[in-house]
Amino acid sequence: MISPEWVINHRQIPSDVDEVISILVKSRAGEREDEFLHPHLSGLKSYMEIKNLDEGARLLVSHLERGHRVVLVGDYDCDGITSIAQLVWFFRDIGYGNFETIIPTREEGYGIPLRALEQHAGAPLFLAVDCGTHDVEMIGALKDSGSDVVVIDHHEVTDPSRIAPATVLINPKQPGCPSRFKDLCSSGLTLLFLIRVRQMLDGRWPYPTLDGRYQSLAALGTIADVMPLTGANRIIAKAGLERINEDRFPPIRILRDVAGLSSRTINAGSVGFYLAPRINAAGRVGDPATALSLLTATEIDDMNRAARELNRLNTARQLEESKILRRISMYLKTRRIKNRTLVIAGRGWHPGVVGIVASRVIQNFHYGPVIIGTVNDEGVVRASGRSIPGFDICRALQECDEFLIRWGGHEAAAGLTLHLDMLSEFRKKFEAFASGLPGDIFIPKLNIDLEIPRELIRDELVDHLSLFEPHGPGNPLPLFVTRNCLLENVKPFGTEERHLSLSFAGGLKGIVWRARDKGFAPALTPGVFCDVAYHLELDPYTDLPRMIVRDVKIRK
Known part of the structure; x- marks a missing residue:
């Protein structure tokens, strides 16, 4: 157990319950007390000013009007899968069937997979969600084949010169974006995107309601991606949780049942600890298409089958996670780790769970940035990193770029790939970056x-x-x-x-x-x-x- 330093934010001791609530409201809501206490979907209107949102919606509508094939590509985590699921339901709701879905497996790696080009070269439109901002080569190849590419993503833009040449990039973190809220994840951005697309459809299309299915899916992705539940995210999460608790969306109701939550009110914690891990388990230790099949299923038998499989995969994920954590725990007990950072790689560790293990190591054994990787037979390390408040792991990886094959992520979490013979030098450079930061960052609070x-x-x-x-x-x-x-x-x-x-x-x-x-x-x-x-x-x-x-x- 890492004993934290207690930091008490408000020193006045309240005398009654009203005073407790008043103190909490002031500290959390700031100037937006009404929006904080009474978040409503109508409040999303003030968050729609996002660079290229209109251009992306207009381009999609133009392809729909011409009946073009649309290829939907998304990341294999809960955010990517719930983003694609919203798009699938939208196309169904407007009666549009000329589309395909692709989710890369973890073995294929993060980003638009090569098979998207091999199987769909020349498709008029690719719509990539939760990936694509830095997929320079793949998006360049898709455009060379004659395709338009719309990217809806939220990952950090650490180097503007490395932004992929998408036809339209919708990412609040790109240079020049006027959005006042930069912390939407892809499922939240997808919901806003579909609001704009719906506004641009003319009378030939049925009018989609963007009902509890969309709201539930956007909330799942937002909570699962550990986004700040403030601003637009608070509105989305609040509305989505209300819809989930109404039990009107059978895929999520059945997922609740297999998770043992059928009689419990679902809150953000329930999503984070029970529902999201089951969706993510498909991408971690199985086929992410299983999770998408659940969230887009229309037959109860199909939902039950997919939910049971996700439950099985989640159990397998837990066992693999425990095995790796025990190994690392034994390793740390035999050594006195004085570094601020921890970088460990092992053979045979499942790449789908090393990120979760890194989080657990920070919680229980080593308070500082932790990177855990698995070494394959070709001597390549695929790793995931987790960070602590005040340490931007992407900035650190940018400083270590010379040792990496590729990397990406955001301030608190990242994925990276490097050759095993570069691991020692990378470890030194990563630690050197941490050594240049104030020591107070590395004291748990x-x-x-x-x-x-x-x-x-x-x-x-x-x-x-x-x-x-x-x-x-x-x-x-x-x-x-x-x-x-x-x-x-x-x-x-x-x-x-x-x-x-x-x-x-x-x-x-x-x-x-x-x-x-x-x-x-x-x-x-x-x-x-x-x-x-x-x-x-x-x-x-x-x-x-x-x-x-x-x-x-x-x-x-």
Whole structure:
């Protein structure tokens, strides 16, 4: 367990629930209090000023009017798959059948795959989502074959000279884009794109409603891609979660069922921990087309079959992840790692899970940028990196470009490929970049909203906190600290007793998920007084407030 430094953002201790809520609203909503507390789809109008959005919509409509074949290409993760799924439903809704879909496998790698050119050279229009910004060679080849290429993407533009020559590029991060909100992912951009396309269709086409299917899919992609849930993303996530909980979109309802969530309200956490991993599992350890087939299926039997397969793949992903994490844990226990960064590669590690493992390593073993890779028989390392706040991993990779075959991503996560004989030099250059940054970045911090007294932990507060949903980056779950709590009982539970149930004086209950992994268990013994950092929720069994404990400091 990496013990974080507590940073309390608001020092005033509130005297009542209204004061707690007022403090939280001011700290999160800023000048946009009404939009924050009451996000509505109509608010998306103010986010539509995106470079080339109109041009891309107009080009698609012109091809549709001529009956041209359209090839949809998307990344193999949840964002790419939900983007393609929206486009598929849109074409069906307007009665347009002349289209194909292509999702690369992880073996083919990120970006537009070669088979798109081999199978569809000369297709009048390619529409690439969640990829393409830097696919210089492939997009150049597609255009040379006579195709128009529209790219809808959100990945960082680290070098404007390396932007691919798409006919139309829709990416808020490209130079010259006037968008006031740069953090839309591709599924959110696709929804805005389809709003604009719908406006440009004339009376010959049926009018698509962009209903709960589209909203649910855009929310899934936005939450799965760990985008800041602020601005347009908050509007999309809020609306999409409401539609998901209405249970009107059978593919997601069936995915909920296989994930064991049929009787639970779905929130952003449910998507992030249960639904999105199953969709992503197809791209990580199987065929991403399985996930697309679920989200675009019209027959219940097909949905059930695809959902069961995604569940199986997710289990396989979890087993592979645990295997690699154990290996890395053993490696780290035998060494004293003094570097700010960690770069590890192993043979036989599945490339589809190394990114998740990197995140887990940061959480549990090494607070700093972590890159985990797998080495193939040709001596090539395919790796994924995860970062920490304040460390832009793409900037670091740009400094290390001389050692890399290719790379891409955004500030917090990236993928990269390099030759094994370059790994040592890359590791040194990557660490040198980190060494030039302020040391404070590499100290883990737990950002706590405010301290509240024990008597404010009651139903009323939990009810009011629902105003702040959905939660994610940019709008995390409110985190509180309450001091001098007397711990009366500690009870392990769950598989291998990995979790802890806590009872405090005064009847307050708490849960520590994965306590054993975090090293909590030895310090938590009945009779100690402690300061507790926690989120609040209603216990699903008692309907009483309980703490979801993030950290504990034992009082001396």
